[in-house]
Structures are given as C-alpha cells and as structure tokens.
Amino acid sequence: MTRHIYALRIELSDVTPPVWRRVLVPAGYTLDRVHRVIQYAVGWQDCHLHSFDIDGVTYGAPDPDGLLDAADELDHRLDAVAGKDTRFGYTYDFGDWWEHEITVEDVVAADPAQRYPVCVDGAGQCPPEDIGGASGYAEFVAAVADPAHPRHAELREWVGDHEPPSFDPSRVTTLLRRLT
Structure with a gap:
C-alpha cells in the first residue's frame, strides 16, 4: 500500500514581513x-488554545468547560477532511487570535527513504507569544526598530533580540523529528 504525503503551505495571516512554511506530512x-506540526514549523510555543476550521466544521482539543463546540481533533485524520487544493483555517491563541491559512498544495506518494514530517521551505520569523495579535505585532515591529519609540526599551528588554534570522528549513525539520 502506498503511503501518501500532504504538502502543506502554512501562512500566518495579516503580518509583515510574511511568515510562511511549506511542510510535508503523512x-x-x-x-x-x-x-503540533504547525506549532513547531511556525515557531509557536503551544501554550494557548487552537482550532481548525475545515469546510465549515470546527475541530480542536476537547473543551472540558464546553465553551468551544468542536469536533475532537484526535478523531479526525487529515486525509479524511482535506484533499489536494483544500484551503482551511487554523487559529492559535484565542486572545491574540493568530489566524493561519493552510493550503494542501499537493498529495504525493511518500519517498521510502525520507522521514516525515519535514520542512522544505519558508520565510519569516514567528511573532513573540502574547504580543497582542497582528496589530500588536505591527506596533512591536515598529517599536523595536525605532530607538526613539516610547516602548522601544521596554519591548527590547521583554523579548531580547528579535532580528529576523534567515529562515532555515533544516532547523524546523530537526524540531519536527520530535513528533516521530
């Protein structure tokens, strides 16, 4: 039986500079x-709630308080809810409300010599956690770039060096190996 691999493009919405990743997952x-692939690939710390929105159905972790009406993500496989060219949403951190657009760019036969998941491309540095979403991140970027900004010193002290390094897919792949 042939094992199939999904080529996913994960793009963080409404941020500049753009943050995106291309990953291959079973x-x-x-x-x-x-x-968990998204968390490692984009660079989040997985300390907030999340959900998927695929064809009008919300999927997520079971909510013991019953506040999030979502199908249990443990019970649904990617190949059962999405196919080639499917686009769906992934929201992380319901306070900051980080929206991601996921596109299934291709479905291919697995290379038996390759371990999956793997990151093959991407760009941009993940915003810091708890920065206030896309609008807070825009203010953050402006403040850390301008020593005259009233919040420059405070934000530099809080986050340290946030200069965007060149993106390295092999580093993300190393992190993804923790999933196998």
Missing part, C-alpha cells in the same frame, strides 16, 4: 498531530 496524521 496524510494519515490526525489533526492534533497537524497542530
């Missing part, structure tokens, strides 16, 4: 594993 991954 088609049989459950959505909770796709969530």
